[in-house]
Amino acid sequence: QAQLVESGGGLVQPGGSLRLACAASESIFSTHVMAWFRQAPGKEREQVAAIGTDGSTNYRDSVKGRFTISRDNAENTVYLQMNSLKPEDTAIYYCASRRKSAMTYTYWGQGTQVTVSS
Numbered sequence: 054q055a056q057l058v059e060s061g062g063g064l065v066q067p068g069g070s071l072r073l074a075c076a077a078s079e080s081i082f083s084t085h086v087m088a089w090f091r092q093a094p095g096k097e098r099e100q101v102a103a104i105g106t107d108g109s110t111n112y113r114d115s116v117k118g119r120f121t122i123s124r125d126n127a128e129n130t131v132y133l134q135m136n137s138l139k140p141e142d143t144a145i146y147y148c149a150s151r152r153k154s155a156m157t158y159t160y161w162g163q164g165t166q167v168t169v170s171s
Contacts, residue, residue: 055081055160057148062165065138069169073133075148075162082129086151088158089122089133091144091167101146102133106153116142138169 061073073089088103102112102122110122121134131148146167149158 055150057150057160057162059146059148059162059165062146062167064168064170066171067138067140067169069138070134070136071138071167072135073146073148073165073167075131075133077129077131077148077150077160079129081150081160082124083126084152085160086153087122087124087131088149088151089131090147090149090158091142092147092164093141093144096144098147104131135167138167140169143167143169 055078058076059073061071065071086103086105089101090098091101092098101116102120104110104122104124119137124131144167145164147164148162150160151158
């Protein structure tokens, strides 16, 4: 059973930075697209960023220029560097993965809370 384990959430002031990490099972990392989603209270889950096995990336418009997704294939880990954080970035952040050919994300982490507040 593949596993995704997130870490790195916490409380940060507006304008601050956080880096989230997601450690994945070796069995899936090299063949899966990796992504970060988030869900704020009372809102639907939304995709924040994704990175393909070739390193190609995409971001939702509201985080472009502030967030960076990356993957370390040697460590089976995907990162989300979040800079210039805003209160509206407050949410539970989830790591997810899918095969390149899949339409939906198959594996999910347990989530990590990010709170942006003064």
